[in-house]
Amino acid sequence: MSEAPQVTTPPHTVGAREVLKRNYLRLTKDLAVRMVVTTILIAIPVTLAKLDISESPILSLFSVAAVLVFMYTAYRFIFGIYMGKCRKILRHYPLEFRPRIIKKESSWTKYGDRFTMRIADDKPGTAPLMRAVKGVGGRGWPKGTEGGVWVAGDAAFGGVVVVPGSYEMLFFQPARWDKHAQERGQAGAERLARARQARIERRRL
Template identity: 50%
Template sequence: MSESPPGTATPEAVHVERVMKQNYIALVKLLAVRIVVIAVLIAVPMALYGAGAPNSLFLVLPVIPAMFLLILTAYRLWAGVRLAQCRKVLLHYPLEFHTRVVKKSSLWTEYGTVFEVKISTRGEHGAPLMKAINAAGRRRWPEGTENGVWVAGDLAFGGVMVVPGSNAMLFLNPADWDKLAPRREEAGAERIARAQQAGINRRNWRKPILLRG
């Protein structure tokens, strides 16, 4: 089901497994680039030392950013990558097309760029402000959202946004979890149970996102 009004073209429905595969590939590419950079930063000083270069501070310096990048990568994998969460949501909710999504702001964090967005819902007013993070760890805002997006989930709890064309996938959670508490309490037993099964019945962003705004 989609919320696109008469006369608005709805893009071809997305294939969930294809979307998941493309996002896992995107994550692998991101990690591969980082691993290559880390390897170069460590291998070059070792090669120079093996070639007879004197053991000096300048020879050790590249190892410091390599270790920093390694720690940051591990942290982003732990806190920023949301592919497993997205798969769980997509197992329990269908994708519905929404004709309008507006990016309100963005926040750089150690584990990814967090966007604040509003997604239109036809026939309803007061669309909740949502936090969105690229499930595969990319930082840039995906192209193609101006023509509408696919959304799975329950916005009072959270969900998943998929961009037509690129199949970029973002995990969603209410920007102000406490503000939407009355909506969740009034959701009814069936909606609450479904949110529990999908893993969006709780605040999915605790620290450190709250510490960074």
């Protein structure tokens, strides 16, 4: 468990458009690099075969490596879906500063690490447990959360955490979804309509 000290001065942040731009660029660059590596791994044995020097069994390893890299790249495309969710949330909810975020634990999945965390509010001990994944995937808890984070969303439905400095995003929803069913059911028409527009009225994570 890691807990950041509480701060009182919100760090500088940028608008939702800039946050999304940086994360889409990060995801695009990552996918592009992986596709280039895959292409090179495929091209090597093909080129050597044309030169009649493809007898070595070692060359088959290039093809195997290419398949593995391509499969891992395909897994990364799912984060285009999470990016779409983050975009909708940021379109319908404002970013608000939270002075403290507490990482409880993390678990490994083939798509990237999944975290459980609490986002501190103004009432100590009331922050619900959340489940989160990085908007563009990857491993490891994002750096820079110790100074507080920016949050958009609704605690009963879900939302987005934006880390100051790096602008990394975490898409989150309540870890105990059913526990908050009554609160969601009693949400006013305006609150529920906003959650539906942001596509977080149902469990997505």
